[in-house]
Amino acid sequence: MAVGNELGRRGEEVAAAFIRDSGMRILERNWRCRDGEVDILARDGDTLVAVEVKTRSGKSHGTGLEAVTPQKIARLYGLAARWLDGRSEWFERVRVDVVALERFAGEFVVRYERGVS
Numbered sequence: 001m002a003v004g005n006e007l008g009r010r011g012e013e014v015a016a017a018f019i020r021d022s023g024m025r026i027l028e029r030n031w032r033c034r035d036g037e038v039d040i041l042a043r044d045g046d047t048l049v050a051v052e053v054k055t056r057s058g059k060s061h062g063t064g065l066e067a068v069t070p071q072k073i074a075r076l077y078g079l080a081a082r083w084l085d086g087r088s089e090w091f092e093r094v095r096v097d098v099v100a101l102e103r104f105a106g107e108f109v110v111r112y113e114r115g116v117s
Contacts, residue, residue, distance in 0.1 A: 007055055007057055007103065008053075008055050010055070010108075011053060011054075011055025011101045011103075011108065012029070012030075012039060012040075012053050012055070014101055014108045014110065015039070015040065015051065015053040015055075015099040015101060015110070016029065016040060018099060018110055018112065019040060019042050019051060019099070022112075023044070024042040024043060024044045024049060025042060025043045026040060026041070026042050027041045027042055027043055027048075028040075028041045028083070029041075031079075031083055033079065033082055033083075035075070035078065035079060035082065036075055036079050037079075038050045038051070038052075038076060038079050038080065038083065039051055039052055039053040040053065040099075041080070041083055043091070044095070046090075046091055046092040046093070047091060047092065047093050047094070047095050048080055048083075048084065048091040048093070048094045048095070049094075049095050049096070049097050050076045050077070050079065050080040050083075050094065050095070050096050050097075051096075051097045051098070051099060052068055052072065052076060052096065052097070052098045052099070053098075053099045053101070054067050054068065054098065054099070054100045054101070055100075055101045055102075055103070055108075056100075056101070056102050056103070057102070057103045065098060065100045065111060065113060068098050068100075068116065070117075073096050073116055073117060076096045077094060077096060080094045080096075081094070095114070095115050096115070096116050096117075097112065097113060097114050097115065097116065098112070098113040098116050099111075099112055100112075100113070
């Protein structure tokens with residue numbers, strides 16, 4: 001496994017623990033369809049949350065939050081709707097959150113943005 005892939009995998013583990021510790025219930029991780037992937041789908045009360053996880057080891061490629069464009073956010077809303085299609089679970093609303101992680105000296109710093117638009 002490449003170093004970048006390992007960093008991303010570890011970042012997703014940290015993000016999942018952060019989401020659980022925030023009181024949300026993880027429904028699915030790394031859900032894929034032909035239109036794309038959602039890193040984490042979670043339930044926050046009556047809200048379905050599509051979580052994008054971005055992990056960086058430095059700022060040479062910008063921050064994780066900067067990497068989540070309006071186009072990516074719109075795609076995540078569409079993917080959440082695809083995930084919901086055919087499921088019996090009901091949600092009052094859908095939200096997109098971002099967990100941006102930066103690793104410094106082996107430790108992760110977590111930035112969490114709720115309801116990005």
